[in-house]
Structure formats: structure tokens, C-alpha cells
Amino acid sequence: MSLTQALKTIPAHLEYFLEVVNEHSLQSPFVYEFYANLKQLISKEGGIEEIEAIRRKFLTDATPVTGTDMGAGSKVSTSKTIAKIARHGISTKRECVMLASLVKMFNPYIIVELGTSLGIATAYLAGANNKGTVFTFEGNKELVDIAGKVSERLSMKNIRFFHGNIDDTLPGVLNELEKVDMAIIDANHRGEALWRYFHWLKEKMSKAGLMVIDDIRWSAGMYRTWKEIINDEKVTLSMDFHKRGLLFFDSHLNKEHYVLSL
């Protein structure tokens, strides 16, 4: 990403800091309870040691990772090693704990994750509810193989890997699924790709379904698309946590938008 493109994200960050509120401004009992529970779970959970041990190993692994990037690429580097990806390209421990906390709160049966990368966040999702299944999608075969080994090492049987461009793989898999209870969009960081993924997934979201969109301020295009998405008629409640956004589809919830911190 060029400096000019990065500068274009400044208004999106400013908007966040001007609009963020705390729990005292939450009038909806559902939102108040959800937010309090999520914050409490995140502060209680320290991460899963077996997974963090794998992350630590990755952080010192200089093995190159080749293959084309089917997304918008990295902001930090073009040459990739496992260590660089582990440092700059995947969810942090706290971000993984947030995902695992959401799984614990909602007990989703079918989870769709777009963007597997090294499979660390995937393992957190799968580990938080072993009755659910994680369908995870990745375009880089080397990463699919690495993530597959992570799940083997952790003896996780509830992960299904799909290799290929999500534009080709996701529609067919969604066709086979009756519904999706939780979706995490964290793959191609281009606004138009986010728009496509959102529209495919929203048709399958269960009534109590939850969608997480990562890196909503990664670029001006991602942020523009996020703003369009929260206005979609199928989305009721939406929450902006600066890096991530959450979307709810339950028609009993009021159409509201909150800007919050964790």
C-alpha cells in the first residue's frame, strides 16, 4: 500500500475517535449485556497455551512462503516468511481471544472463516466450541498445508479446509450449507471483494447469526464498503470496534449502530 493510500484512511480513524462511546451510552439492554459479557470474557481469557506455543515457533521461522497473494497484499512487506506472516499478517492473541469469546457466547454450529493464513485464528475458533465446525478458506496452498499441520498437532477434527480463490470456492460451499451461524471475513482486503463476500454470506446467515469483518479501516475502499454494509436492509445491529466490525441479522433487534472500544 502506498503512502497516499495510507493517508486516505486517516478520516476513517478520526471518525472512530470522535464517535466512540462507553457502556454508559448504551440504551439497548441487549447491546449493554452483550458488550459487558464480551469485555468480561476477553479480560478473563488468557489465550490457549498450546496454540500460542505454535505462534511463538512461527515467529522465529524463516521458511519462505511463496505463491501468489489473491488479496490486496501486505502493508508491511512483499517478501514473505512464516515469521513475517506470524508477526504482521494474522490476528494477535487478543484478537483471537475476542473471536473465541464470541464463539463461547453464541455457540455457532457452522462457522465460515475467509482467510485461513497460518491457521492460528482458525484453531481458536475450532477450540472454543468442539461441537461446531469451522469451514476455512485460503488461496495459498502452502498456507493451507501449514494450517492443516497446526490442526493436526492440536488434534482438532472440526476444521474443514478449502483451497483456492474464494471467488471460486465460496459459492459452491455455501450452496451445500443450509445456514451459517458465524462468519469471519478476513481475506481479500479490497472493498469490492468484501462487498461480494458479504452479499454471498448474508443470504445464508441464520437468524441469530453473527458476522465479523476484519480490517474495516485497512483502506479507504474497505471503510467505504463497511459503511454501505451497515446500511444493508438485512443487517440490524452493527458495532464498530475500530479494527473489526460486528454485524447482527436478528430482525427482532433494532437497526442501530454503535462505535465501541474493547
Ligand SMILES: C[S@@+](CC[C@H](N)C(=O)[O-])C[C@H]1O[C@@H](n2cnc3c(N)ncnc32)[C@H](O)[C@@H]1O
Ligand atoms: C489477513 S490474512 C488472514 C488472517 C487470519 N484470518 C487470522 O485472523 O489470523 C488473509 C489471508 O487471506 C488470503 N486471501 C486473500 N485473498 C484471497 C482470495 N481471493 N482467495 C483466497 N484466499 C485469499 C491470503 O492468502 C491470506 O492468507
